[in-house]
Amino acid sequence: MKVFLLNASPKSCGATQEILLTMQGALPAQVESELVCLGDADIQYCLGCKKCYETGQCVRKDGMAELLGKLDAADAFFIAAPSYWADVPAQFKAFIDRCTPFSDTNPHPGHWTLGTGKRCYAIALRTGSSSGECQHIIDTIAHWCGHMGVEMAGSMYFCGIEGKRDIAPHKPAIHAQVKEWFC
Ligand SMILES: Cc1cc2nc3c(=O)[nH]c(=O)nc-3n(C[C@H](O)[C@H](O)[C@H](O)COP(=O)(O)O)c2cc1C
Numbered sequence: 438m439k440v441f442l443l444n445a446s447p448k449s450c451g452a453t454q455e456i457l458l459t460m461q462g463a464l465p466a467q468v469e470s471e472l473v474c475l476g477d478a479d480i481q482y483c484l485g486c487k488k489c490y491e492t493g494q495c496v497r498k499d500g501m502a503e504l505l506g507k508l509d510a511a512d513a514f515f516i517a518a519p520s521y522w523a524d525v526p527a528q529f530k531a532f533i534d535r536c537t538p539f540s541d542t543n544p545h546p547g548h549w550t551l552g553t554g555k556r557c558y559a560i561a562l563r564t565g566s567s568s569g570e571c572q573h574i575i576d577t578i579a580h581w582c583g584h585m586g587v588e589m590a591g592s593m594y595f596c597g598i599e600g601k602r603d604i605a606p607h608k609p610a611i612h613a614q615v616k617e618w619f620c
Pocket of ligand 1: 451452522523524563566600601
């Protein structure tokens with residue numbers, strides 16, 4: 438089994454990365470895993486040209502193909518996003534928009550799709566104390582799953598997180614959750 442972990446934030450040294458590294462460390466030994474931070478990937482904005490409706494392909498050539506290849510090679514994904522202005526970071530929204538050529542909303546017959554049978558675990562975090570903003574982020578990831586043929590298999594959220602150091606007290610709960618998901 439392969440697990441792909443996507444840090445949907447611009448930075449690979451923060452709390453989002455720390456949560457995913459903790460989750461990666463809690464996976465059973467036989468599971469292969471890879472963690473990528475969107476901030477390190479070259480994902481350009483969707484131009485809104487809808488050429489992909491006619492051709493099934495995007496006119497932009499960047500890191501998107503490599504990233505989708507990694508998703509396609511995995512059986513399960515962890516996607517973690519911090520709240521930026523009560524929503525997902527811009528890098529992640531750009532990634533979602535750029536999935537249009539491969540989603541069930543694309544009318545081009547026979548366009549490329551992710552393989553079947555994949556499942557996704559969504560993780561959200563924020564500095565504020567109420568859970569609604571995190572739920573909105575989880576709903577966004579669930580919406581992406583729905584249009585990409587991926588099963589939304591579970592979620593976890595963290596409030597009151599300013600930075601990486603705030604994750605330490607949550608590590609036992611993170612380990613327990615991953616064990617439950619992968620037992
Ligand atoms: C541009 C920006 C916007 C943010 N907006 C919110 C927000 O609307 N609500 C909130 O609770 N936290 C907000 N935060 C705080 C982040 O969600 C929080 O610091 C999180 O831990 C960042 O994850 P990171 O350490 O992986 O970057 C914002 C942070 C940044 C940089």
